[in-house]
Amino acid sequence: MHLIFSQNKALHFQFFNTNFHYIMEYNFSDIEKKWQLYWKENNTYKSEIDKLRPKYYVLDMFPYPSGAGLHVGHPLGYIASDIFSRYKRLQGFNVLHPMGYDAYGLPAEQYAIQTGQHPAVTTKINIARYREQLEKIGFCYDWDREIRTCEPDYYHWTQWAFIQMFNHYFDTKLQKAQPISSLVKAFETSGTEGIRANCTEEICFSAADWKAKSEKGQQEILLNYRIAYLADLKVNWCSALGTVLANDEVSEGVSVRGGHPVEQRVMRQWSLRVSAYAQRLLDGLNTIDWTESLKETQKNWIGRSEGAELKFNVKGQDFNFEVFTTRADTIYGVTFMVLAPESELVKQLTTTEQKANVENYITATKKRTERERIADRRVTGVFSGSYALNPVSGTTIPIWISDYVLAGYGTGAIMAVPAHDSRDYAFAKHFNLPIIPLIEGCDVSEESFDAKDGIMENSGFLNGLSVNEAIAKAKEYIAEKGLGRVKVNFRLRDAIFSRQRYWGEPFPVYYKEGMPYMLDESKLPLELPEVDKFLPTEKGEPPLGRAIGWEVDGFPLELNTMPGFAGSSAYYLRYMDQKNDKALVSPEANQYWRNVDLYIGGTEHATGHLIYSRFWNKFLFDLGLICEEEPFKKLINQGMIQGRSNFVYRIKDTNTFVSLNLKDQYETTQLHVDVNIVSNDILDTVKFRNWIPEYKTAEFILEDGKYHCGWAVEKMSKSMYNVVNPDDIVEKYGADTLRLYEMFLGPLEQSKPWDTNGIDGVHRFLKKLWSLFYKDDNLLVTNELPSTDELKTLHKTIKKITFDIENFSYNTSVSAFMICVNELFTLKCNKKAILEPLSILLAPFAPHIAEELYHILGNEETVCDAQFPVCNEAYLLESSVKYPISFNGKVRFMLELPATMSKEDVEKTAMANEQTLKYLEGKVPKKIIVVPGKIVNIVI
């Protein structure tokens, strides 16, 4: 019986006052607009604390709103997280799924410098565009919680956190942040005696010393301990851009942007004592569910190395210095020492005779950036004139200066063991210094032996030990004899937190006698002032130097602004309680939402944002302000969507273009062509002529009447003309198709090229699904009881989809949906009992069509609040199994047998089969393997 549902149109479309009639064909455009409006008007995606339901927090890495808008690669991760959010909600979780904008950044400011357009204006426009694009895709974001890092009510809390960092130090024994006031108390009673505080520089003083110091002197000392501190640091300074640049913004001594010269300069900069948290950042990795490769990247970045700090006396002077080594076992092989050119020791150890040489060398190296030094591996160096004494063997060894040693790591000085370190080896060969092999049988005539295995020789008391034994014994010896101490070093550096830029958070800092003081918290937010130009002042101060009245109570305010990562370090907490003007997040909201259950974003943030936000979060945790030590419990990196470029071939010196397979007959130039005027690699020649004026008169040499383009996978970028805009896809196919296709492209975590051509497949799938509901203008849906085949198809799909969502294998879910619909189509199934669970199942992936179908089936509530179907295994039971019968592993034929048949009977039946006899060729099988329900293998 076919039954046409008589639905309550008035109720169904109560939010439309027009005569909206049923859509009989799959009109995605109307359907999507309709439901997007419905969701908005019904606050479907509003999330609130609900202690009766378990929470689930799904977060996307929020975007920087660039002027170019979103391309088709950007939403990939957003779609994935959206699917998971919707899935969790269907399972009864209270889902928090917010979105916002990382709104401060260089591009808007560069644009401002060029055009005079205020970055706030540009940013606002860009955000509006992003929002419009995102809304078209049908995400379930709770837009009421939107944040923008450039808004005062947001950066209020960035500034606030900075003040807390200024007011705390890191206790190395407790391994947590403590109020700076307790450090002051300790100084007052016993000076630095017994304090365990992470610091920039080891200093010692008594309580009396402390008390004798002026206010300014005390403040200067406290900067040595504060978690947010001001210190003189070596930076890449670009005077033309008027700012410090990060290492990756500099190449070959010039700025990447603009090609302006960059010099090394020591500047007083704000920094965050991230390195104090190194051990905890490392340990925390064991508690979170991130990919191994990402954890590995962070481990390497943190770079923990255990070793020893060894004291070396200088020959003929009452002076010693320390080096850090992880290879204390190689102490007998030290044939020279090397100091970093920037090391304080250089001055001390350069002899009068060598002074001129050393100064020349230092001037030469100063000109080069760290990056250049790395790129250019020529061995350079100069002898200091001094000698050190080996603390173990007592031998005299020359002290050199070379830029292959970094001032910022360890002590800025090393003991060189050329036989067992390739860098020391290169240096020794170049300057003809001795090389002493320390491991039996190793050959150091051509290269060093860096491996940590073998038996020690030429090493006094370490002889005969293995390398690992020798390392342990040497460390023991060093500690015992007081020659040094066992030490752990980290590669992780403190984060430079100042930018000489306009478009960033102002520091809540003013200066008195050159010393920084924090604004009172009641004065926050300190709003970004207006300036006449977004350029440095005549005096070379940052742009804020132009702001009129940039001071408090007559004291000047800080002129630097905060860097990009400031606003993104705690944003996940703010989403929990976005409108709170009393705190970053209320304890109540934080206790409920706790931390991010699922975070999806790109790998490019592995060592930046993901380290800084973990640090920032741990700091707030230490203060007892939040309840979770790690911000992101599970993290998934979506792969990059690459572009798929198309090419045309122009015959040299003509305006004639030759098709791909004929191009070798001519001398041609390969040119990129806009992928949007190419379909299945066939060029639309009319559109091509209208594309660029130069091609107006283009001629074509075709093959079978078509112009075939070449193609290649490249980065998606404007200059390659391979950018695809999601708006165009939504316009042509709808958001549901876009969502499904992005997922269908391949595994979420893998990089893959975007090729719009495949999209017809998923669009056809949706139309086919629709056709299960409607034929022409008739609703086909019936209330008949489903058959076992139909139930099997449905439950098989439920099982697969559930498994795939849990495993983020969305590409195979889309396939599973296709298989399901194909089967239902073949079965001519129009039964509500099947179609309703299917529409719920599909809702996370294609929410608009699912919502429409769900309502067509007579439901009046949103599909978002339905219950996710559960697989009933009973429907999946098969009565028979098709056994592949194989001989020596090669499958020869199939044999259908009852599922309940015993292993022995399967074997008997298979052996008795006449085809088996044929393949046995009269031989007796050596072995017969029967895997029940799977396969039979006969070995002959």
Place this chain on the structure above:
RNA sequence: GCCCGGAUGGUGGAAUGGUAGACACGAAGGACUUAAAAUCCUUUGGCUUCACGGCUGUGCGGGUUCAAGUCCCGCUUCGGGUACCA
């Protein structure tokens, strides 16, 4: 250099050690149509055979196993990250 990923048809990709190529795209052929679009049906890894079928096949070379795309060893190659970190 080091670390992490990949490598499967013309293309994107699928496959708890158990029928390699699911699902799609493209292509070819057909149906419907005045035509086009849309839709539907068939074929589609390679070689071979009139056909049944056979051989071969997951970057390369070995190995483990009754059975390997999958596990182990040694390479090639392409991406990504990172780098004088002592």
